Amino acid sequence: MKTKVTLNVNGQERTAEVEPRTLLVELLRDQLGMTGTHVGCDTTQCGCCVIHVDDKAVKSCTMLAVQAQGKKVVTIEGLAAADGTLHPMQEAFRDHHGLQCGFCTPGMVMMGVDIARRLPGADEKTVREQLEGNICRCTGYQGIVEAILSVVNPGAVKEHHHA
């Protein structure tokens, strides 16, 4: 028993046949071949699968594909410009060494964009609290927090010791 679902992914209309139980992340990864969104935990804890649905950060492992009917979805693949130029949040992650293995990174960047949209001027404590739902095992969060702060509140980025 399959259901047809039509949604807008990164500006393109996409249609797919899905089972009722198919998760949005499974639709994106397995059926649409968009593997930039990752699955890290299956229990809505890690945030590797964060995307934007109608301009809100959503864990795509916790939403059924059929619930995305008619919605506007933006994934990590939709963030950079067509020529590959990085989005300012992506650029900030690079500048501040906000990624190592890269697995949590798509979710972190999508969450960072969401924080920037909702909480301009946020301080470090707020940014850390906002990242409650995103786990990174490599960076100790330092580069991630700095990257997001550099976009939302550049004055709050603490001085670095790269000597």
Add this chain to the structure above:
Amino acid sequence: MGQFGIGQPLRRKEDPRLLRGEGRYTDDVNVDGQLWAAFYRSPHPHADILSIDPAPARAAPGVAAVFTIADLDADGVPDMPCEVELSDLSGRPMWKPMRPILARGRVRFVGECVAIVLAATQAQAREAAELLKVEYAPLPAVADSESALAADAPVLWEALGSNVPVHWQNQDSAPVDAAMAAAAHRVRVRIVNNRLVPSPMEPKAALAAWDAQAAKLTLWAPTQGGRRIQANIAKRYLRLEQDQLRVISQDVGGGFGMRGQTYPEFVAVAWAAKQIGGAVKWRADRTETFFSDYHGRDQVNEAEMGLDSDGRMVALKIVTLVNLGAYMAENGPRMPIEGGGRIIPCCYHAPQFHFSVKPVFTNTVSTDTYRGAGRPEANFLMERLMDEAARATGLPREEVRRRNYITQFPYRTPMGYVIDSGEFARGMDDALRMAEWSTFEERRTEARARGRLRGIGVAAFIEAAGGRAPTEDMRVRVDAEGAVTVFSGSHAHGQGHDTVFSQLVNEFLGVDPDRVRLVQGDTDVTPRGSIGTFGSRSSMMGGGGLKASCEKIVAKATLVAAHLMQAEPAAVRFETGVFRAGASETTFSEVAAAAWDARRIPEGMTPGLDESCLFQREAENFPNGCHVCEVEIDPDTGTPEIVRYVAIDDCGVVLNPLIVHGQVYGGVAQGLGQAMVENALYDADGQLVSATYMDYGMPRAHHMAHVEAGFNTTPCRTNPLGVKGAGEAGACGAPPAFIGALVDALRDHGVTHIDMPATPEKIWRAINRANAPA
């Protein structure tokens, strides 16, 4: 040091691709016609298997095959060995069990693989696995190492007759006991070093595809370098020539020591693909990784230190239990003895040292290497002893450390390892200064006025890096246009090799980093002697091999340049990408073009500019440092907040400070994770009750604080780049710095130790137990 060379904080080359979601991790790869695998896993910690009926699973929709140990045995697939050799003082060797790929007759931990099911989709495979009928006769189980020592404890291996396969000691304890008895001060600690789940964010996965035409199997899997797994699986389990198996680990979502091993699931998936003559894919969900990834730590340490009246150590005694789990993983018993043993007694001189280790079997997941692999445990117990020594002698915590630091190098440890360099007191002074240690009491007083308990902790640590596996194979090829390809035996899974190796090529050949390409993680193209990345070895081993390969390139290019300039080779100088002889000069690119042209090279020379080096290390290196942590506790809830964290690290010569600091921050977070929230918890019956991220505390951004980091560089004297490892230092420094700060904050409550993880509940209880009326 050029603009892009050694020491520059070059932004990472790998980032744009990963940031755009263009990484290629194992689960991103699919092969047409692939079947999906699911494992049926034991729900029992300990049970005899009376029967397995695969019929209902075989009859389920989409199912292609169900395999059990009977199928593997029929094909002659051998069991998995442990590689560690140990013996007791009498010379009796350690008893070692073999682990079957799928359980044979008995299960010994929850999550042990019993059967593999292949079906058209992942959902079908998982659903069918649940239909497998297995009849069990449950046996009593034991999960913690101390309980497993009891006379009436369930025994996992009847052939052994107990749960202790060896009692290893470095020497007889008599001389140490005598020195201890004569000591002016004696202090003791008992440490429970909590069991951790490494938890790289990419769950374990594997895709194996058998190509009958080529008689070759390709295995995509997240590894820390595929050669060893290739050799193991091809030769031992599948009886193929090594190169009939191609292992690909392109992007790998973190490793932390748990990705170097040949896991039974990899063997089962590879064997199943060959068996069906097709492709089989498996992806663990997170809970499966809790049962499949080898765990880390899980030691109990009883340690005693004797000091003279000046506070100088005269004797040290450590008695360790290490929980092996049900089987003996590839490196399992190595953790305390070699992992930790090669640095004990850490930064300090101990004239007399006795070390006793009992590995213990329990009905749990096997333990093996995890970030630090024995060194965090060793440093933690030494630093807890040092804080206790300060209390017993009345010396300040920094002073008792200062009096015991090793100051003369090279220094031979009691276990026979030689530390080449270090400036421990200088590192501590830097850390104390940066952390404003001397004015801490003002901050404690100020916090007390706000109703908060504030404490500060200092931890010195030493690490050992790059030591195991004494070689690495690196190859550098310069093409006719002057672009460079590095074929790397080292393997990056987050460490930024593409960037750092490009910097090294820039340093040695003058080639722009953007014209350097890294090839790694594919056994068809990486060097034959490739080992991989673990134990913080890539800077020394990969870097060393790369330097030597570049030197060979320069040597040959110098001959070509001399030929082009019609000069004597001895008269040619190479500097920043240009060869000069007298007034003549020619660029590296021009020489590279000539080198590939048989008409433009000296007679008898083979065309090409392609060199490799099987680099052999002289010794391992010893990263070290000093971390200071300051905490505030809310006494009403027991919640600790890290208000300041200072990390001074000696990583030797720093190749890229951005990346080295990143390694330190990540290590600190894993260390704080262990100290604050992480705990793989088994109940008394052997059920793993923390098997999701809802139950297992992962450190989050709000647990961490901004780490102020600095370097106390002493170049390593035993490798060509002067580098020391950076990956595991933070995990060594953070637990004792944090626990030391907590204990300091709670000193007025009579608290002298809190076991990890020091959760708010544990802290609250410590405060309130102390406050309770007698």
